Amino acid sequence: xxxxxxxxxxxLLPDLLGTYGDCGNAEILQRRLQWRGFPAAVxxxxxxxxxxxxxxxxxxxxxxxxxxxxxxxxxxxxxxxxRAVGRGAPLLAVCAGLQxxxxxxxxxxxxxxxxxxxxxxxxxxxxxxxxxxxxxxPVPSLLTEALTGFENHQGHTTLGPAAQPLGRVEHGTGNGxxxxxxxxxxxxxxxxxxxxxxxxxxxADLLLSWAVGTxxxxxxxxxxxxxxxxxxxxxxxxx
Ligand SMILES: NC(=O)CC[C@H](N)C(=O)O
Numbered sequence: 249x250x251x252x253x254x255x256x257x258x259x260l261l262p263d264l265l266g267t268y269g270d271c272g273n274a275e276i277l278q279r280r281l282q283w284r285g286f287p288a289a290v291x292x293x294x295x296x297x298x299x300x301x302x303x304x305x306x307x308x309x310x311x312x313x314x315x316x317x318x319x320x321x322x323x324x325x326x327x328x329x330x331r332a333v334g335r336g337a338p339l340l341a342v343c344a345g346l347q348x349x350x351x352x353x354x355x356x357x358x359x360x361x362x363x364x365x366x367x368x369x370x371x372x373x374x375x376x377x378x379x380x381x382x383x384x385x386p387v388p389s390l391l392t393e394a395l396t397g398f399e400n401h402q403g404h405t406t407l408g409p410a411a412q413p414l415g416r417v418e419h420g421t422g423n424g425x426x427x428x429x430x431x432x433x434x435x436x437x438x439x440x441x442x443x444x445x446x447x448x449x450x451x452a453d454l455l456l457s458w459a460v461g462t463x464x465x466x467x468x469x470x471x472x473x474x475x476x477x478x479x480x481x482x483x484x485x486x487x
Contacts (some may be wrong), residue, residue, distance in 0.1 A: 254287040255459060258303040260329075260345075263294045264319050268398055268441035270309025270342050276445040276452055278307065283467055286460065290430045295322050301331035305459040309356060310343030310401070310441060313355040323364050327392045333366045338434040338458040340451075342444060343401050346429065346437030347371040356402050367430050367437055368408035374424055377402050383480060384415025384428045394418070395428070396479040397440025405430070405439075414438050434458050447479055 259274040263322045281288035293299055295318065299306075306329075311319070323329055333339060339349075341442040347353040350369040354360050358373075384401045386392065393413050407413060411468030414429030414436060415422070422428030422439050429438035436455065438444060449472060457463050 254289045255281050255305075256303045257288065258299070258306040258332075259290050259291040259292045260299070260306055260308040261295060261319050261322065262309075264315040264322075265309040265311040267310045267312075268400065269443040269446075270307075270310075270345075270441055272443035273307045273309070273340060273342070273445040273452075275446050276443060276449075277307070277456060278448070280452055280456060280464075280467060281460075281465070283469075284464060299323075299326040299329040299332065301328040301335070301337075303332065303337065305338040305455055306332060307340045308342070308345035308348075308391050310342075310345060311376050313357070316344040316348055316353075317355065317361060319344065320353075320361055320363060323348065324362075329364075333352075336434050338455045339366075340437070340445070340455055341367075341435070342441060343439050345398070346439065347403055347405065347429060349435065349437060350407070350430075353403065365434050366435050366439055368410035368452075368463075369405050369430050369437075370408075371403040371405045373402045373473060374404040376403045376423035378424075378439075380420060381479070382420025382421075382422060382428065384422060384440075386415050387413050387427065388431055390431070390454055393448070394480055395438070395440060395444075395451065396447045396476065397438070397442040397444050399439045399441065401439055447475065
């Protein structure tokens with residue numbers, strides 16, 4: 249049953265990382281809780297703020313290389329963020345967010361940066377930019393339904409043994425090796441913009457069930473089945 253106090257969703261760095269609607273992931277999480285009767289609040293955490301370790305889940309989005317480097321600097325000096333991830337708070341990271349949370353990333357200008365290291369992965373620029381619709385089949389036992397999104401990135405990502413991919417790519421590029429994203433504990437990374445949680449409600453509810461500690465009742469959202477049917481049936485790509 250919904251508790252008294254609001255579920256608090258930390259929206260990390262909306263001022264730096266939030267391309268292609270990624271900030272909408274926080275709103276989707278909030279709405280899916282509220283529609284089920286849970287009070288829920290989105291807490292934006294800008295570059296001028298400190299990351300509180302006490303929030304129930306966190307999301308971070310994608311962005312350009314310069315914003316990504318600033319985000320890496322910011323998160324590296326946030327003990328609250330490290331504590332939150334260390335205690336197993338759910339965290340969704342999209343594209344640049346995924347890259348920053350890895351062990352290392354190389355910018356498009358060839359600058360090698362140390363990442364936050366909560367995902368066992370490294371990222372380096374590929375020759376061609378991946379732009380367009382992406383569709384994947386979930387790999388871990390956590391999800392069953394196909395995942396859909398929009399990708400726009402130069403980086404290709406290689407996972408280490410501690411991380412498993414989120415999906416196997418059916419259309420698009422993802423990590424660049426036939427898979428997309430990474431799952432390590434309750435940290436989920438993906439190249440899917442969209443926002444990803446609007447297009448993939450099963451992933452939204454997985455994160456929410458981790459946050460509230462109980463499975464959530466199914467939800468009918470008008471138009472969502474049609475949105476998924478359209479997005480999954482005809483992914484279009486620019487080459
Ligand atoms: N859309 C993004 O977040 C881009 C991430 C990164 N700057 C890259 O191009 O790989």
